Amino acid sequence: MLEIKNLHARVDDRDVLNGIDLSISAGEVHAIMGPNGSGKSTLAYVLAGRDGYEVTEGSIHYQGNDLLDLAIEERAREGIFLAFQYPVEIPGVAGTTFLRTAVNSLRKHRGEKEFDAMQFVKYVREKQSELNITDDMLRRPVNVGFSGGEKKRNEILQMALLEPKFAVLDETDSGLDIDALKTVADGVNTLRDPNRSMLVITHYQRLLDYIVPDFVHVLAHGRIVKSGGKELALELEKEGYGALTGTQAA
Amino acid sequence: MSRQIIAEFPFVERFDELSAEFPGAGLDWLDTMRRTSLDRFNRLALPSTRVEAWKYTNLRELAKTPFEMAEASSGSASLDLSEQAAMGSESAHRLVFANGIYNASLSRLETLPDGVIITNLEDALTTHGSLVRPHLERLSSLEEDALLALNTAFMMNGYVVIVEEGIEVGTPIELLFLSDPSSPTSIHPRNLIVAGAESNAKLTEWHVGSGDSDYWSNPVTEVVVGPEAAVSHRKVQRESASAFHLAQTRVSLAGNATYTGFLMSAGARLSRCEVEARLEGDGANCELDGIYLARDHQHSDITTRIAHTEPGGNSRQVFKGVLDGHSHGVFQGQVSVSPDAQRTDGHQLNKTLLLSEGAEIDTKPELEICADDVKCSHGATAGQLDELELFYLRSRGLDAEEARQVLIRAFIAEVVESVEEGDFQDQLNTIIDDWLSNGLSTS
Numbered sequence: 001m002l003e004i005k006n007l008h009a010r011v012d013d014r015d016v017l018n019g020i021d022l023s024i025s026a027g028e029v030h031a032i033m034g035p036n037g038s039g040k041s042t043l044a045y046v047l048a049g050r051d052g053y054e055v056t057e058g059s060i061h062y063q064g065n066d067l068l069d070l071a072i073e074e075r076a077r078e079g080i081f082l083a084f085q086y087p088v089e090i091p092g093v094a095g096t097t098f099l100r101t102a103v104n105s106l107r108k109h110r111g112e113k114e115f116d117a118m119q120f121v122k123y124v125r126e127k128q129s130e131l132n133i134t135d136d137m138l139r140r141p142v143n144v145g146f147s148g149g150e151k152k153r154n155e156i157l158q159m160a161l162l163e164p165k166f167a168v169l170d171e172t173d174s175g176l177d178i179d180a181l182k183t184v185a186d187g188v189n190t191l192r193d194p195n196r197s198m199l200v201i202t203h204y205q206r207l208l209d210y211i212v213p214d215f216v217h218v219l220a221h222g223r224i225v226k227s228g229g230k231e232l233a234l235e236l237e238k239e240g241y242g243a244l245t246g247t248q249a250a
Numbered sequence: 251m252s253r254q255i256i257a258e259f260p261f262v263e264r265f266d267e268l269s270a271e272f273p274g275a276g277l278d279w280l281d282t283m284r285r286t287s288l289d290r291f292n293r294l295a296l297p298s299t300r301v302e303a304w305k306y307t308n309l310r311e312l313a314k315t316p317f318e319m320a321e322a323s324s325g326s327a328s329l330d331l332s333e334q335a336a337m338g339s340e341s342a343h344r345l346v347f348a349n350g351i352y353n354a355s356l357s358r359l360e361t362l363p364d365g366v367i368i369t370n371l372e373d374a375l376t377t378h379g380s381l382v383r384p385h386l387e388r389l390s391s392l393e394e395d396a397l398l399a400l401n402t403a404f405m406m407n408g409y410v411v412i413v414e415e416g417i418e419v420g421t422p423i424e425l426l427f428l429s430d431p432s433s434p435t436s437i438h439p440r441n442l443i444v445a446g447a448e449s450n451a452k453l454t455e456w457h458v459g460s461g462d463s464d465y466w467s468n469p470v471t472e473v474v475v476g477p478e479a480a481v482s483h484r485k486v487q488r489e490s491a492s493a494f495h496l497a498q499t500r501v502s503l504a505g506n507a508t509y510t511g512f513l514m515s516a517g518a519r520l521s522r523c524e525v526e527a528r529l530e531g532d533g534a535n536c537e538l539d540g541i542y543l544a545r546d547h548q549h550s551d552i553t554t555r556i557a558h559t560e561p562g563g564n565s566r567q568v569f570k571g572v573l574d575g576h577s578h579g580v581f582q583g584q585v586s587v588s589p590d591a592q593r594t595d596g597h598q599l600n601k602t603l604l605l606s607e608g609a610e611i612d613t614k615p616e617l618e619i620c621a622d623d624v625k626c627s628h629g630a631t632a633g634q635l636d637e638l639e640l641f642y643l644r645s646r647g648l649d650a651e652e653a654r655q656v657l658i659r660a661f662i663a664e665v666v667e668s669v670e671e672g673d674f675q676d677q678l679n680t681i682i683d684d685w686l687s688n689g690l691s692t693s
Contacts, residue, residue: 092660
């Protein structure tokens, strides 16, 4: 589904990714772990297509096509989804309006009929209760005044509504207490599907107790320095990143 | 550089010839007032950018245009305009002025309650002269303002709305100024709103031009809000792309009076909407909100002056603008508080969104506070669309254009929502949608 080869990327004239190779098949959940500054979030932004994240070498193929040729929204419409580490607040835009516009732009792309307001409310209602998202949260401007947990739940709601084929979860556990973490993880697990792949980026092993990955990769200095099964996460938890990366863990 | 711009407008030179056709021609007091004002205009001339109040708005291009005056016959050409513009609502009282000339067949006056006069200036001078005269004279003698003097000298028709004490005009009143002259034409509407004590009226002005018509609209509107009275006064400026629009609204408020002004300025090549409100009675309230949208080489100036002269007054202003292309926005907001005006509460906010490298805003808030027990604030910001917000929206499937539109709408939503829900709010949204769909810079 996703094939990353020798990926180099630069942000603000600084080389952050220095040759990443990663292959993810349909239905697999991969975790990327690594200390701060190792390039985890940069990889997430490069996949989503954010401006200013310049690929200087290498390639990313998604479903056989060159992903780097696609604009941000084209990637989204082709099924790429990024759950943001810091979900963006958008004052003045009501949550429901935002979600409906997003869902409809994907439906339009797929040649499906766009939802009207009533149909959309029904569609959302099925998904929002599992994630403990109230109607009030949806009426409010996107993420404005939301707690850390609410923001992350809102990201997973978007993921549930947009039904991506490939989801990147960027430090979805950061800033969450254990209850909020469970809610979010349950939401993600519900979305696991033989046709949907995920890349779970995290600093801590804790998240992986709840979202159990098929593979774990360790990122350091913009390179994958070790790959393994889910047991690698536990090993890291015990040993720290230092042994693998040659530096002290952050 | 001089403080004056000397213009040789053909219509000004033809004053003697034209004056025989002016509304109220032959009324001695009015003829004298026009003559005095003409002399004053000739003495003052147009202000140059050396004059502080005109520092950011240059009238040189205006001064170069050979403006004539509208002929009475040109008042019939605007039927298409009123249909195209889809303005107003079905049930409103409506006065229509085409190229400055009253058009009776497009106007519509439902049965008026006792104590309400809605008419045009020409008829008002004939039938209600004693009611109109003191207001015209007071404003015209008030100050040294070239454009006001020019308007007084050449005042054509305009609307007159007089509401007697205690009367509520339930039906909204719409004033349509439609312009599509075929050669450079100057139009000088003179309007008057007088709301008696404890009365209530809602008015909406539309200034709309077609295509590329070359004209200069120079309206002056006087608004007198009596004790405990409430006036809602909305204005939409969508003049033609070649037009100049220089408007002045002068409001005076008595004790506990309320004036709610709203401005949507989206048209014209160069526009200046000037509002002066004087809170001259205890506990008067003035709320001014507005939106300015400009693109290409448009110049859009909003100038407000709020004078608190008595205690306990409130004023609130929120103006938001969106500038694209090489457009130039100006916001000058002056709030002055006299020594007697204790317990004044005055707030002003101006925010501008710049969509392109070439767009520019000059914003100048000015507070002059001479009382010690007051709450006053002002804020001004100018910024661009947020890169991260755009990325977030696009990462959810909205294309770049759609994402920008969502954020621009969100930016001005607060001002749109300050208008009560209904026809007018819907019309504002339509104007904004139209503006957005004309294409934005991609930078």
